[in-house]
Amino acid sequence: MKILNILLSAFRALQRNKMRSFLTMLGIIIGVAAVIAMLAIGQGAEYSVKQQISSLGTNVLIVFPGSQQQGGVRTGAGTMTTLTEEDAAAIQKECPAVAFVSPGARSGGQVIAGNLNWGTSIEGGSADYLEIRKWTIEYGEFFSDQDVKAASKVCVLGRTVADNLFPEGSPVGQNIRIRNVPFRVIGVLAKKGQNAMGQDQDDVILAPYTTVLRRLSHFPYLRQILISATSSSNINAAQAQITELLRMRHKIAQYDSDDFTIRNQTDLAATATATTEILTILLASIASVSLLVGGIGIMNIMLVSVTERTREIGIRMSVGARGRDILTQFLIEALVLSLLGGILGILLGVAGSSAISNLAKWPTIITAFSIVLSFGFSIAIGIFFGFYPARKAAMLNPIDALRYE
Amino acid sequence: MIGHRTPSSASSNGALIRIDHLTKIYPLGEVDVHALRGVTVEVHRGEFVAIMGASGSGKSTFMNILGCLDKPTKGSYILEDIDVSKLTRDELAHIRNSKIGFVFQGFNLLSRTSAIENVELPLLYCSMPNKERKERAIAALERVGLGDRVHHLPNQLSGGQQQRVAIARALVNDPSIVLADEPTGNLDSRTSVEVMGIFQELNNHGITVILVTHEPDVAQFTKRHIVFRDGKIRGDKVNGTPRIAAEVLRDLPVIDDEEEES
Numbered sequence: 040m041k042i043l044n045i046l047l048s049a050f051r052a053l054q055r056n057k058m059r060s061f062l063t064m065l066g067i068i069i070g071v072a073a074v075i076a077m078l079a080i081g082q083g084a085e086y087s088v089k090q091q092i093s094s095l096g097t098n099v100l101i102v103f104p105g106s107q108q109q110g111g112v113r114t115g116a117g118t119m120t121t122l123t124e125e126d127a128a129a130i131q132k133e134c135p136a137v138a139f140v141s142p143g144a145r146s147g148g149q150v151i152a153g154n155l156n157w158g159t160s161i162e163g164g165s166a167d168y169l170e171i172r173k174w175t176i177e178y179g180e181f182f183s184d185q186d187v188k189a190a191s192k193v194c195v196l197g198r199t200v201a202d203n204l205f206p207e208g209s210p211v212g213q214n215i216r217i218r219n220v221p222f223r224v225i226g227v228l229a230k231k232g233q234n235a236m237g238q239d240q241d242d243v244i245l246a247p248y249t250t251v252l253r254r255l256s257h258f259p260y261l262r263q264i265l266i267s268a269t270s271s272s273n274i275n276a277a278q279a280q281i282t283e284l285l286r287m288r289h290k291i292a293q294y295d296s297d298d299f300t301i302r303n304q305t306d307l308a309a310t311a312t313a314t315t316e317i318l319t320i321l322l323a324s325i326a327s328v329s330l331l332v333g334g335i336g337i338m339n340i341m342l343v344s345v346t347e348r349t350r351e352i353g354i355r356m357s358v359g360a361r362g363r364d365i366l367t368q369f370l371i372e373a374l375v376l377s378l379l380g381g382i383l384g385i386l387l388g389v390a391g392s393s394a395i396s397n398l399a400k401w402p403t404i405i406t407a408f409s410i411v412l413s414f415g416f417s418i419a420i421g422i423f424f425g426f427y428p429a430r431k432a433a434m435l436n437p438i439d440a441l442r443y444e
Numbered sequence: 445m446i447g448h449r450t451p452s453s454a455s456s457n458g459a460l461i462r463i464d465h466l467t468k469i470y471p472l473g474e475v476d477v478h479a480l481r482g483v484t485v486e487v488h489r490g491e492f493v494a495i496m497g498a499s500g501s502g503k504s505t506f507m508n509i510l511g512c513l514d515k516p517t518k519g520s521y522i523l524e525d526i527d528v529s530k531l532t533r534d535e536l537a538h539i540r541n542s543k544i545g546f547v548f549q550g551f552n553l554l555s556r557t558s559a560i561e562n563v564e565l566p567l568l569y570c571s572m573p574n575k576e577r578k579e580r581a582i583a584a585l586e587r588v589g590l591g592d593r594v595h596h597l598p599n600q601l602s603g604g605q606q607q608r609v610a611i612a613r614a615l616v617n618d619p620s621i622v623l624a625d626e627p628t629g630n631l632d633s634r635t636s637v638e639v640m641g642i643f644q645e646l647n648n649h650g651i652t653v654i655l656v657t658h659e660p661d662v663a664q665f666t667k668r669h670i671v672f673r674d675g676k677i678r679g680d681k682v683n684g685t686p687r688i689a690a691e692v693l694r695d696l697p698v699i700d701d702e703e704e705e706s
Contacts, residue, residue, distance in 0.1 A: 044568055055556055354552045357513060358566035358613065359541020361534045437513045441552065 042371075049372040052344075063340040064380035066333025067420065071384025071413045072391055073326035078409035079392035081319025083402035088315050092308040098138075098271040099171060100278060102130075102264040102285070105298035121298045122261040124249075126288060133284055136268050136277035139167035143263040144251040150244065152204040152215040159200050161217060161244045163251030164265065171267040179211040179226025182247050190249035195226040198241035220254050222246065274303055327416070333380065334420035341373050341428035352432050353440030366433035373425020374418065381417030385410055460620060460652055461487040461510070466519035468505050468675075479505040481675040482519070487621075492647040492686075493654045494663035497672030504625065506672065507656045511544055511623045512536045524620055541569050545614025547655075549626035551606045553598045553613075559585060560594045563612045570617075584612040588642055604635035611642055615651075622646065624655035628662050634696060640665040641689030665689055 053060040104121045127142040144163030149156050162168075166184045169175065182193050194215070201210050210224045231240040252258060268277035278301050285299055345352070352365055389405055396403040468480040479502045487493060497503040508514040509521060512528055515536075521529045528539060545566075546552075553562045563581040572580075585594055588608040598606050607627060614622050624643065628636035644665060647653050655666065663669055664687045671679035 041568075041571070051557075350552070351554055354554060355565065355569075356537065357511070357540060357546050357552075359537050359569040359617075361537040361569070363534075364537075364569060438508050441513070441548070 045368055045371050046375070048368065049375045052348075052372055053375060056344075059340060060376060063336055063376055064383065066336035067330065067377050067380025067417050068333075068384040068387055070326070070330030070333040071381050071417055072388035073329050074323055074413045074416070075385060075388025075405065075409055076391045076395065076403075077322035077326040078319060078412075079388070079403035079405045080395065080401060081315065081322045082404040082406060082409070083396070085312060085315040085319060086404055087402045088311045089308065092304065092311055098268040098274055100266040100268060100274065100281065100301055100303045102266065102281060103300045103302070104260065104262075105296075105300060120260040121289060122264060123259070124261065126285060127261065127264050129284060129288060130264065130266060130281055134277060134280040136273040136280055137266055138269045139165075139171050139267045141165040141168040141171055141265040142248045142261045143265050144248040144256060144258075145262050146218075146251050146255040148218040148255075150200070150204065150215055150217050152210070152213065155204050155206075157200060157203045159197075159242050159244055161194075161246055161251055161255060163246055163248030165248060168245065168265065171265050174231060175229045176226045177229040178209070179224070181226055182245075187247040187249050190247060190253050192220065192222045192246075192250055192254065193225045194222040194244050194246040195228055196224055197228050197243040197245075198230040199239055200242060200244055201227045217244070218255060271305075274305060278303065330413075330416060330420065334377070334424040337373055337376055337421065338424035338428060340376075341369060341425055342431070344372070345369065345428045345432040348432075349435065349440050349443035352435055353437055353443065356435070356437040357441060362433040365435075366429045369429035369432050370422065370425045373429065374421040377417045377421030377425070381414050384417065385414065388413070458488075459486040460489045460491075460524060461485075462520075462522040464520045464522075466506075466509065466516045466521060468502075468509065468514070469517045478675055480509075480516070483675075483677055485670065485677060485680070487652065487654065489620075489652055490647070490650050491652055491654075492643070492665075492667040493670060494666035494668070495654065495656045495670050495672065496658060496660070496663055498658065501672040502675040503656050503672040507623060507625055507654075510621075510654065511546060512539045537569075541566055542617060543620040545617060545619035545622040547607070547610050547614050547622065547624040547627045549629040551598070551603075551610050551630070553606055553609055555598055558595045558597055559590060559601070559609045559612075562598070562609055563616050565613060566617045580616055581612075584616040585609070587615060588612045602635075603631050604638055607631065607635075607639050608642065611639070611646075615646070619651075621652045621654055624653065626657055627655060628657070628659070634693075636662065637689050637692050637696065641693060644686075644689050 102122065122142075124142055127140050130137055131140040141164040145160060146163075147158070147160040149158050165187055166182060169181055176195065177198070179195070181195055182191065185191075186193055194217075196204070196210055204210065204215065205213065210227060213224050215222050215224060228241065228243075228245070233239060246255075248261070252261075266277065266281065268274045281301060282297065286297065289298055291298065352360075355365060355368075392403040392405055395401055463483060463485045466480055466483040467478070470477040470479055481502075483502075483506060495503045495506065505514070509516050512523075512531075516529050519529065520527055523539065523543060526539070528536070531539065540546075554565070560578070560581050563584050564577050567577045567580060582591070582594060585591055588611050590605060590608050590612065593601060593605060593609075596605075598609070601609065607630075611622075611627075614624075622643075627643075628639055631639060640662060643653050643655065647667075653666075655662075657663055664683070666683060667686050668682050669679065670677055
């Protein structure tokens with residue numbers, strides 16, 4: 040029997056029981072739609088996490104001084120006094136994969152402005168600090184290379200600090216005192232919000248690192264060096280160049296370990312992405328359970344249909360249908376059910392996903408992969424659950440089938 | 445016609461059907477039911493045979509084996525020089541498709557399927573271009589006088605018309621034999637004669653027809669009577685003077701509903 044004729048007769052058979060065919064398909068429709076919607080939500084979440092991480096700067100590298108080792112006691116990362124301003128200058132000059140360098144210093148303490156005070160941390164950086172952190176000034180201006188060279192006592196306030204010290208009026212041009220050192224406020228940073236760890240990134244004061252080192256911390260070594268690679272794909276090259284340069288500058292013998300540590304954001308990004316991927320898989324597997332239930336629905340209906348149409352099977356066999364003709368016929372019917380269900384399910388899933396992103400404001404992404412996956416899944420279900428009833432029909436004895444009432 | 449022949453001697457006479465010592469046993473729980481107890485018979489091309497007998501005589505079992513719907517327990521069945529009793533399920537299906545046409549008591553048409561699609565059914569299982577299939581189906585319907593009912597559904601047709609669709613379906617493949625199992629069982633007497641008329645006409649054109657019936661009236665239209673009893677053939681005689689359906693029909697009074705009531 041030709042495949043086109045089988046398809047035609049399958050459509051006709053399903054048409055005779057429109058309501059039943061639709062209800063059977065509904066299981067597959069809901070299953071496929073759920074898989075598509077869940078994948079869309081999961082992948083949307085994945086995308087927005089990636090976006091947030093790249094807003095931190097995916098091309099950012101941070102060099103920390105290595106841990107100090109004294110007779111077997113290691114005191115933890117960042118305690119060793121190895122990174123100098125000259126190191127930072129050399130990185131800027133000699134590493135071609137490096138775009139910007141901002142030597143880092145940090146201090147903390149009580150900040151006083153008029154009759155208000157606020158405890159916060161003071162970060163030192165170069166004029167390129169904002170460029171590396173992808174941060175902007177809301178009003179006023181940022182300190183210049185000139186300010187850095189001169190170790191000027193100027194600073195820029197984070198949003199939170201500005202709100203607390205200057206609840207009314209602009210802080211720009213005002214003087215504040217940090218641990219009794221007077222600073223002039225020249226700008227306010229744009230709001231950045233919490234970081235991935237939940238810390239308020241706006242609770243900070245930025246000042247030239249030279250000023251922080253000389254006027255506040257009175258400590259000649261750098262806490263860290265903040266570096267941006269020329270692009271996120273160059274991050275490994277930049278890391279290798281910096282490592283080579285610093286090992287040379289610090290005169291580290293070939294087999295000795297580094298006296299510094301370089302970290303980058305891609306590690307963090309990888310972790311966060313892995314987490315959301317697990318979420319996506321979880322959502323999709325829950326949804327695929329409903330697809331499975333839909334498949335069982337198809338099997339159930341096909342079994343009923345085989346019983347109901349036993350006489351028809353007998354007639355077909357008596358005029359020369361072989362077992363495999365009957366098998367194909369019922370298998371195709373199951374396939375048509377699951378395929379139609381799959382197509383309608385994809386449409387519903389796409390519509391549902393866009394409804395979710397419109398109503399709940401969740402980002403959803405529908406990929407070709409998820410459509411191909413759920414479509415393939417529904418075909419597989421049609422074959423898998425259609426096979427048993429079809430085989431049952433094909434194995435019928437022609438006389439018994441003809442006599443069946 | 446009954447005789448104990450060896451297959452080799454029988455093959456020379458060109459019989460369409462040669463059945464030799466056929467037995468069929470149905471295992472039914474602990475007892476075996478002997479439906480056929482050694483049947484030997486030959487049917488030649490162009491015969492018109494009635495197989496008669498009371499219910500339980502084995503005639504339906506015999507018919508099922510003749511139609512390749514069932515396999516004998518023992519014995520041989522040779523149809524056009526093919527030993528059908530040794531074939532597989534699929535090979536039997538092919539024989540049914542190419543050599544046998546069935547007509548059943550209950551018509552056995554596919555419901556909600558038009559006359560032409562019912563007639564086309566056997567042709568769907570042998571590869572044939574769609575156009576030729578349609579043409580042959582229409583030709584078969586015209587042959588049974590239903591050329592104007594091609595697209596009617598079974599429930600739009602009378603019993604006699606439905607049986608004629610079934611006969612068209614049996615003919616569409618140019619079978620070697622047409623097997624009819626109580627073809628008039630569900631029809632009134634006038635329609636029965638009409639249907640027998642169609643069989644007679646087909647037989648006059650050389651088609652071999654074997655029909656099962658328990659009505660002697662129906663058997664009168666055939667040329668040979670084989671009588672079954674208790675799984676064996678108890679009588680086999682030629683009917684030299686079959687009734688002609690066309691003549692009977694002409695003499696049959698048209699039943700008037702009013703006359704019936706009064």
